Amino acid sequence: DAKTTQPNSMESNEEEPVHLPCNHSTISGTDYIHWYRQLPSQGPEYVIHGLTSNVNNRMASLAIAEDRKSSTLILHRATLRDAAVYYCILRLHYGGSQGNLIFGKGTKLSVKP
C-alpha cells in the first residue's frame, strides 16, 4: 500500500488558516487522497477526498499537487474545535477492494485561542 508522510504536530492560532501537508510520493494513478480527523476521545471522522483536482466542502479544502505526490488540507479559519489528529490516507476506489483505511500516525493539530 502506498505510504503517506505527515508532520507529527502543528500549531495554529484560532481564526487563522491552517495548511496541513502530506507527502505521498509513491501514489499510483488509481489512489484517491482521503483525509480523516480524530477529535480527542472520539472515533475518526471523514473530512474530504480528491483525485487530481482541488476540492472544497463545508469543512475544508484539499489542494493536490500537479504531480499528485503531495497534497495540503486547508482549514480556512481554525477554531478550537478543530484541534485533532489529522490523517492523510491513500485509498483504492476499485469495486473489488475491501476499502479498509490504512492510517499512519497523522498530524496532531493544536489550536491556540
Place this chain on the structure above:
Amino acid sequence: DTGVSQDPRHKITKRGQNVTFRCDPISEHNRLYWYRQTLGQGPEFLTYFQNEAQLEKSRLLSDRFSAERPKGSFSTLEIQRTEQGDSAMYLCASSLGTGAHEQFFGPGTRLTVL
C-alpha cells in the same frame, strides 16, 4: 441518533477473561469494519464484513479474536483469554459499499486488561 453506536464504551477485565463488544452500524450500510487503536497510533484494520460475510481478516486478528455479523446488521467482536497487550480502543465503522464512500466511525470501546 442514527450514527454508529458501540457498546460498552469502556470495559475493564482481568487477564484471561473473555470479552465481547457490540457495534450497531448505520442501518442501510452494507459494509462494517473493525479497527484497533493503541495510544499514540492511528487505527489499525482488523476485519470487515460485507452484509453477513466476513471477507477479510488482518493478520493482527489472532485466533483468540472472532467477529460475527449475523443477518448483516449489528456485529460482535469477541476476544477470548484476554492479554494485557489487548488493551486498546476498538473502533467500528460502517459504509455504504466501498470505493469513494466515506466510513462512519463509532465512538469506540476502550478495553483495559489488568
